[in-house]
Amino acid sequence: MSLLAEPAKDRMEELERLPWLSFLVVKWALQDKRVHLTFAPRQLAYSREAHGRILQELWNFRAPEDDSDRSRNAWQLIRSAFHAQQLFQKEQDFGFLRWPALIQGLAHDHPCRRMFREATSLEPDDFNDLAMVMLTFTTRPGATIHPRNLAAVKEGYGERLAKFLELFSRDLQGLRSALLLPDASKLVGESELREFPYLQRFPLYRSDQGILRCWHPKVFSRGIETTPHLLMMEQPQAYSDAYSKVFEKHVTALTTRACSQALVETDYKAALNGNMAQQGKALEVIVPFRGCNVFVEAKMSTFPDAVLLEESEEHRARRLKRVLEAVEQGYSVSADLRCVASPFAEQLGNADCDFLIVVVSRDLLLGGGVGLQRILPSRVLSASDDGVRQRMPLHHIFIVDLADFENVMECVYQGWVDLPELLARAAQNNLGGPDSRLTLFEHIKLSDGQQLRPALRHEESERVMERLRCALNLPEA
Template identity: 30%
Template sequence: MYVRNQLRRYSVESVVSLALELLQHGEPQSHEHLQTWPWITCLVVKLACENDSIPLHGHGVRACPQHVFDRCRQALWDAQAGKDRLDDPRGGVYLMFRSMLQAQLAFQSKPGWDFLRFPALVRRLPEDHPCRMLFDQQFGMTPNVFICLCYASAALIFKGDRVLHPSSFKNLSQAFGAGVEKFFDLFSRDLLGLRAELQRELKVRLDKGHPWRPRSEYNDFPWLSNFPLFKRSSNDYAVWHPLIFARGLENAVHRRLSRRKDEYAAEFSKVFEDYVLELLSESGTVYLSEEEYKKRYGRDKNTVEAIITKDGSNIFVESKMTAYSSEVTASGQAPVVWQGLKRVRQAMAQGWAVSTALRSGDFADLACSRAQEDFRLCRNKRIW
């Protein structure tokens, strides 16, 4: 409400201009840049774009002054660590700091190439695999084309470019046809497009009976990562922030494929599990597989995907696809976190059951039954 009242006399266009100046200034991981609170700056942009009482363009409307923009950022920062923390004490100090640090720690990290991992995993699948076909449908291109365009864009951004021009990709256009245009369509929006996307999401929230403003909004990684390029013209795309771009691409595959949540989760869970075991095998690690465990103890029993035994200790490896939203990682409320981590708690229960079974005598010939300590490693991937 405060931000809306402060900005309604000015144009969203001028707010975005001030935000880009801040977000693109200096080294992204420098102490000076972090002191500008880039995640809070992005939240001001989000709130301005979402509210249709704030005009999009500056025709006959004043540009937002710097001091008003800074006042809005200060208000959001104060709200992040202020009264909203006192309204509900159920989270405790640990969850409070956990929620506050989600975005801040992310902006302290250098953008990497993690966004190539999951499209590369899908790329290895046969063309008729359900996950591979779903990828082609949702992105309008093959994983190979997607990887090449992600790499080409990121290489420019990581070396310092803050504006991308599709015309610079003309050699790739010759190889990939409409793939370049499709890529920019997927990951960019202009002012009107940003407002349309945000108001659509707002309507979905309200239709489900959720609050107008999500409690976790102060601490979420910027929503702009959904569309990490700002379309200023048909050949001019501003980069909000290098880290926002990298994180946006990293989450893009799961976010878009999970629109077909049941179909995607059922198929990709197995792909993900096989990948975890493949990494174990490639490392030369000796482990007891889920299949071998079930042969000995019964297929109707709780199990984990792998048991590694080393130096008198067991490590239970389990991968989970979870269907909780970013609200869980950004929340300081214990009930929200508890419910959202249901699948992780299931993995913990599986580990306890396996630990008990190993000491039942049925595995006396295996080293894992003689281990003194058990540890659980749960590799988790979210479905949005």
């Protein structure tokens, strides 16, 4: 912790310290019962030099190849290696505010809200308030938080603060107990070297004196965003069933806010007038533009880290089942729109090309259809229909996480971006070369004065600050 707490010149130097591997060493030490949790001075043989050598060996490690490794996929190796690195480079985007804000707007007895309460022992708005407060104390690795620093927060939030800290902090014995549970050992072998630190579930270390220390700012910010979901995913089917509708509704709202001409799923199905074959292949939203259609489909899933680290193509395909379903839905709708009997044949069927945006609940580091094909090389992912394949080739398919989609739709809403032009340019760039990108927003260059503030996160941050001002008796800004 002291090594990671030393100031770095820039993000690259901080990344070169391989923080995810340092936390893996911590995890292994705590899982090994032969390692004592208290150290007498004579036992302090573990030096920085020794730690550095271990990190280098882990970084250089490559599992020996055997017959089963002949099909190892170079693109998948790059993707899995990039996973932890990109999360340690990610700028703070207040993504942790999103889901509690969406859940807070639901009825008190809604399954999503009930599951959130059961997982965190907090209401969503209290969770966001306390997460924002603690975020201010965790801006650097090893940041120390004394109980006196939280006195005003304790006075304003009482037991709710205690429940939040109980959720996210552990002493060494508590960490050891948690890390000895089966869930902490699901990733094994080479994949474990590339996982984002398991300590994201407990990003605050608690000393015997009640002093808190932040393992790392990125571990904390990732933890407050993912931990409630990790807890709720212990009931995977119930979680997916409850949250899918909320996710789809949010994606639809983002699209219709930015594109008033959008055709939503309910209206599409109603116009089909009982043709259940076509209704079954409907998408969340179809947005018609001159010369093209933009399809939007939301796919909520548990998508654990293993979806990024899986070495077997067969297992990768199984974990990406919902994404593959979305691609097939896009192909079907593209064909259906051109049917003579379709009520949309004249309005939408004359478009020269179609684009598909698959919005997923986590970043899958795929970019789009081209990236999906690269990690599933034995499958033919292009459309079987010649017309669909010409209108919507693989590079016309984008697979984006919710944060990326929010950013892009905010730019479209503000009038900073023309969506068809962006998609056409991004599709061409993603065929390969230096302009290829993993996220859609990276193809956008904002002008001076254009400050990106995605509506949900921005509005929730203002509500949080107002609630904190009242609870902590802070002066008005």
